Amino acid sequence: MNAMPRAHELGLIGCHVCGLVCRDTQVPDAACPRCGASLHRRKPDSCARTWALLIAAFILYIPANVLPIMRTVSLGSVDDNTILSGVMELWVKGSPDLAVIVFTASIVVPMMKFLVMGTLLLSVHRGSHWARAQRARLYRLVEFIGYWSMLDVFVVSLLTALVQFGFFSAVEPLPGVVYFGLTVVLTMLASMNFDPRLIWDGKDEDD
Amino acid sequence: MTLPSSSNGQIQPALTSSLLVCEHCDTVHRRRPLVRGDVARCARCHAVLEWHQRLSLDAMLALVATVMVVFVQANVWPIITLGFNGEQIHARLWGIIMMMWREHSQVVAVLAAGTLFFFPLCKMLALGWLLIYARWGRRAPGFRQVMVVLHYIQPWTMSEVFVLGVLVSIVKAQLYFDVTPDAGVFAYAVLAILITIFSGIDVRQLWDKIPEDAP
Numbered sequence: 057m058n059a060m061p062r063a064h065e066l067g068l069i070g071c072h073v074c075g076l077v078c079r080d081t082q083v084p085d086a087a088c089p090r091c092g093a094s095l096h097r098r099k100p101d102s103c104a105r106t107w108a109l110l111i112a113a114f115i116l117y118i119p120a121n122v123l124p125i126m127r128t129v130s131l132g133s134v135d136d137n138t139i140l141s142g143v144m145e146l147w148v149k150g151s152p153d154l155a156v157i158v159f160t161a162s163i164v165v166p167m168m169k170f171l172v173m174g175t176l177l178l179s180v181h182r183g184s185h186w187a188r189a190q191r192a193r194l195y196r197l198v199e200f201i202g203y204w205s206m207l208d209v210f211v212v213s214l215l216t217a218l219v220q221f222g223f224f225s226a227v228e229p230l231p232g233v234v235y236f237g238l239t240v241v242l243t244m245l246a247s248m249n250f251d252p253r254l255i256w257d258g259k260d261e262d263d
Numbered sequence: 264m265t266l267p268s269s270s271n272g273q274i275q276p277a278l279t280s281s282l283l284v285c286e287h288c289d290t291v292h293r294r295r296p297l298v299r300g301d302v303a304r305c306a307r308c309h310a311v312l313e314w315h316q317r318l319s320l321d322a323m324l325a326l327v328a329t330v331m332v333v334f335v336q337a338n339v340w341p342i343i344t345l346g347f348n349g350e351q352i353h354a355r356l357w358g359i360i361m362m363m364w365r366e367h368s369q370v371v372a373v374l375a376a377g378t379l380f381f382f383p384l385c386k387m388l389a390l391g392w393l394l395i396y397a398r399w400g401r402r403a404p405g406f407r408q409v410m411v412v413l414h415y416i417q418p419w420t421m422s423e424v425f426v427l428g429v430l431v432s433i434v435k436a437q438l439y440f441d442v443t444p445d446a447g448v449f450a451y452a453v454l455a456i457l458i459t460i461f462s463g464i465d466v467r468q469l470w471d472k473i474p475e476d477a478p
Contacts (some may be wrong), residue, residue, distance in 0.1 A: 060307050062289045075412045077282045077291075089321030091411055100458065114296050130439050142435075150434040158431055192308040194289055206421050207409060210428030211435065212414065213375055216366060217359040218345050218436060229368040237374050242420065256288040256307065 062256070069095045071123055102251040103177060110173050110248060113242035115168060116235045123232035123251040126212045128219075138232060139163065139208055162236070172198045173250065180254045188255055195252050205240045209233055230260045283312050284407075316468055323464060325392040330457045331387055337454050338380070342429055342447035346441050355447065356380065378421040382460075386420055391414050393469060402473050413466055423455045 063070055069080045073093035078086075086095045087248050124136035137145065146154035172194050179191065212233045219227040283292045285305035296304060297315040304311055318326065341353030356379060364372035389409045396403035403409065429448050436442040 061291050062283045063291050064289060066291055068282070068284065068291060070286060070289070072286070073274065073411055074470050075284075075286070077284050091407055093411060128439070145438075146435060148432070149438050154431050154434050157427065160336060161427075183386075183410055189308060196287070196310060203418065203421055203426055204427075205387070206374070206424050207428050207431065208373065209371055210379075210421075210425050210467075211431045213359050213363050214343065214354060214428060214432040215436060217354045217362040218343055218432070218442070229366050229371065234368055234370045237371050241374065248418070253289040254288040256290075256291065 064097055069097060071132060072099070072134060074081050083147045098253060098257075099249065099251040101240070102254060103180060105249040106173065106246050109242050109246035110170065110177070110220050113166075113246060114170055116242065117170070117239045118257045119168060120232055120236035120239050122197070123235065125208065125228055125232035125236060126215065127226075127228045128215075129228075136230065139236065140213075142208070156219060158207060158211070161204045165201055165205045166239060166243060169198050169247065173243075173246055176250065176255065180257075183257070191255050192252060195247070195250070195255070202244050203240070209237045209240070285310055285312055301464055313465060313468070314463075316465060318464065320394055320397050320472075324391070324398060326457065326461065327387055327391045327394060328410050329471055330454065330461065331391070333450055333457060334383065334387065337450035340447035340450055341445040342451065343433060343436070344443050344445045346443070347440060353445065379425055382416045383420045383422055386413065386415055389416075390466070397469060397473050400473060402475060403408055406473075410469065412467070416464075418459070422451065426451050426455045456475065 063077070067080045068168065069078045069086075070076070070089060071078060071088040071093060072095075074088060074091035076090045078088060078095060080086075080095075080097065087093065088095050121139055122249050124141075126137045126142065128135045128137065141229050143159045143163070146152075146158060148237055161246070176191060176195060212227075212229050215227045216229050281294055282292045283303070284290070285292065285308060287310035288305060288308040290305055290307045292303070292305065294313075295303070297313070299315055299317065299458040302314040306308065338356050341355050342359075343354050345354070345379060351430040355376075360376045360380070362373050363369075363375060389412060393403050393406065393409055393413075396406075426448070429444070429451065433442055433444055
């Protein structure tokens with residue numbers, strides 16, 4: 057039964073950029089007649105690229121968490137903050153609800169991205185049929201919330217600019233924040249390079 | 264269901280207006296007219312295929328113009344003010360970017376400049392350009408390229424995240440100093456709301472709304 061035909065079965069391609077439905081004429085390097093973007097049945101080397109970007113992001117995520125991201129100097133006391141200690145400080149002295157938001161944005165979301173993207177890639181490699189709709193939903197969720205991780209980078213930048221004067225107090229960005237910014241960009245690129253259509257590829261029997 | 268296959272090795276648009284392909288699972292759907300409040304979802308993976316456009320072209324253009332005004336304010340006015348020994352320190356977006364550059368965090372400076380200034384600016388200018396012509400039912404010069412650029416810069420605008428960042432920064436800085444939010448934050452907050460309304464615009468529908476008049 058083919059109640060819901062898929063584009064590649066009908067010899068069609070949907071353009072990534074403008075969404076136009078085109079006939080697939082098996083020509084290599086075909087371009088969309090409407091927007092000129094190249095047409096692919098699936099994003100090229102999607103798995104390899106996503107793996108590469110994800111692993112690179114994960115490697116950078118280690119120094120991002122281990123190295124301090126910000127130094128606060130106030131009245132002679134020097135205080136180096138990592139992402140986690142910044143969250144703790146906010147929890148203890150500031151407001152716990154904002155601490156939860158920062159913790160979610162800079163620890164939970166990146167970790168979730170690594171886990172979800174890793175799981176998606178592995179299940180795609182195995183051609184698994186397990187929980188397809190749920191995996192598709194997870195992917196959309198990860199794409200949707202991914203960029204909120206940039207929160208801590210902006211906080212460090214703002215505080216640096218604000219508290220940058222006098223002999224008594226200063227805030228300096230430390231290398232951790234650079235690694236963290238790069239991690240966010242790389243995880244965003246990783247999820248963009250992943251082709252969610254791969255989740256649904258393979259033998260169809262149960263849908 | 265059979266579709267005529269093309270004989271010459273050319274890629275052709277196939278039944279442009281009557282079919283939709285789900286980007287997330289490649290399922291082909293027949294397009295149906297949507298009424299106010301309708302959202303078309305993929306029957307296989309439940310991803311959103313398209314939704315009814317509430318805003319007319321004029322309303323969109325008005326929205327873009329508003330966002331531009333607010334964007335200028337958000338960039339000109341100070342975001343946070345710090346009181347210290349009777350002195351007042353103002354932080355503006357470009358001040359922040361410059362400071363990160365000087366503090367050996369050039370990567371962060373570039374990220375902030377891109378996601379908070381250049382990409383949002385490009386997005387607004389591009390949309391404004393397209394919409395001004397679209398009102399007269401015409402495709403703006405460079406329509407194709409601008410549409411492609413819009414597609415690629417879409418995920419890289421982060422003004423909403425910045426608003427939350429300002430909030431966190433104020434709370435953090437208050438541990439040590441006397442800080443007050445400034446006009447710029449409110450401009451940013453308004454910007455964040457407008458951007459959320461903005462993301463309800465499906466830019467792709469412009470391809471169908473303004474057909475190519477010249478062959």
